Amino acid sequence: MPEVFAAETKKTSHSPKVTRHKYIPDKSELEAYGHTKNPFCSYNYCPDHINFIGKDHSEKIILLLRRHPITNIPWIFLSIILVSAPIVLFVFGLLDFIQINFLIVGLIFWYLFTFAFIFEEFLSWFFNVYIVTDERVFDVDFLNLIYREITDANIDQIQDVTVRVGSVIRTVFDFGDVIIQTAAQIPQIEFEAVPHPDRVAQVLRELRVEEEIEKLEGRVR
Amino acid sequence: MMFLDSFNFEFQAASLLKIPAALAAFIYIVFAFVVVKQVYKMTETLEVGLEGLLKAVSFLHLFFSIGALLAILIIL
Numbered sequence: 001m002p003e004v005f006a007a008e009t010k011k012t013s014h015s016p017k018v019t020r021h022k023y024i025p026d027k028s029e030l031e032a033y034g035h036t037k038n039p040f041c042s043y044n045y046c047p048d049h050i051n052f053i054g055k056d057h058s059e060k061i062i063l064l065l066r067r068h069p070i071t072n073i074p075w076i077f078l079s080i081i082l083v084s085a086p087i088v089l090f091v092f093g094l095l096d097f098i099q100i101n102f103l104i105v106g107l108i109f110w111y112l113f114t115f116a117f118i119f120e121e122f123l124s125w126f127f128n129v130y131i132v133t134d135e136r137v138f139d140v141d142f143l144n145l146i147y148r149e150i151t152d153a154n155i156d157q158i159q160d161v162t163v164r165v166g167s168v169i170r171t172v173f174d175f176g177d178v179i180i181q182t183a184a185q186i187p188q189i190e191f192e193a194v195p196h197p198d199r200v201a202q203v204l205r206e207l208r209v210e211e212e213i214e215k216l217e218g219r220v221r
Numbered sequence: 222m223m224f225l226d227s228f229n230f231e232f233q234a235a236s237l238l239k240i241p242a243a244l245a246a247f248i249y250i251v252f253a254f255v256v257v258k259q260v261y262k263m264t265e266t267l268e269v270g271l272e273g274l275l276k277a278v279s280f281l282h283l284f285f286s287i288g289a290l291l292a293i294l295i296i297l
Contacts, residue, residue: 039269051268101296105242108289112249115282116256123275127263140266145259148266 034196040126042066043195045203052131052138054150063132063203067125067193068175075121082114120145130191132203134210137180139189151189153182156211161204163197180204239297246290253279253286 034045044050044064055061086107089095095103124142131138137158139151158180165176170193178191178200194200260279264272 039271047269049268049270053266102238104296105238105293108292109242109245109249112282112286112289115285116252119256119278119282123260123263126271127267129267142259142263145255146262148262150266 034199040069042068043199052140054138054152055133056135059133059135061131061133062207063130063200065130065132065191065194065200066128068173068195070169070173070175071193072121072125075117079114079118079121082110082117086110130194132200132207134207137189137204139191151186153180153184153186153189155204155207156215157183158204158208159183161201163201165197178204236297239293242293242297243290246286246293250283250286250290253283257283 030046034043035047036044037048038044042065045062047061047064050061050064052061086095098106127140127142129138129140131140134155136152136154139149141149141151143149160181162179162181163176164179165171165174170176173195174197175193175195176197178194178197180189180191181187182189191197191200257276257279260275264275
């Protein structure tokens with residue numbers, strides 16, 4: 001017999017109900033949504049003890065995002081080669097023709113540069129973050145040693161959110177770009193290679209709804 | 222005599238390399254100092270609880286680069 005009416009089944013979702021009426025999930029719910037105490041994680045929902053420049057006291061951080069850890073593999077692989085190259089050359093006797101004092105100086109420089117490369121790449125990954133608060137979205141970029149760029153837009157200025165997941169690796173490891181079109185002076189904010197882009201988009205959608213409700217109720221901060 | 226010639230050549234090569242190597246090490250110290258400043262800037266921008274560790278690593282890097290300059294001056 002064909003079904004005329006089927007009651008809607010309740011779907012359990014990992015997408016959080018973020019801020020509606022300032023609803024704060026309990027600890028187990030937070031963990032299911034992606035909350036963690038690990039400072040190296042690349043997706044943290046309602047992170048603890050995090051502060052950033054320009055944050056208002058009443059502002060609550062909803063998401064802290066970084067590039068997916070898998071995007072670090074190229075430089076980690078290169079670092080392993082850089083660290084092991086002199087050892088391999090030494091084992092095969094390819095450095096025997098160099099005098100010991102020149103060799104020591106060469107090794108000192110080699111490992112200093114290698115360390116600097118590793119440290120810079122790590123800092124670049126660790127501090128290039130995307131932050132979603134209950135009021136704004138932030139894109140913090142450190143493009144080189146001294147150049148810092150912080151872009152922010154109010155949640156109510158978000159016009160459109162696009163999720164882009166475009167390759168096999170990105171699909172398998174569930175990461176991609178979230179492109180946010182805004183009505184702010186900077187028309188586009190891009191969260192590059194962030195984990196769970198669909199969840200991020202849903203959080204942004206809920207925040208926009210919450211902002212609309214706040215406007216209607218006259219609770220705008 | 223051959224030994225003396227060889228010794229003389231090595232000594233001259235080391236002396237010739239000393240100045241550019243020391244200059245490179247000095248430039249590296251400046252770079253390491255910029256890295257320390259950069260870490261301070263970054264930790265001011267975002268506080269996640271690893272500020273002390275990252276600052277310590279950047280200072281260690283700076284001290285190693287100063288040590289490298291001293292090593293070059295002594296070894297070459």
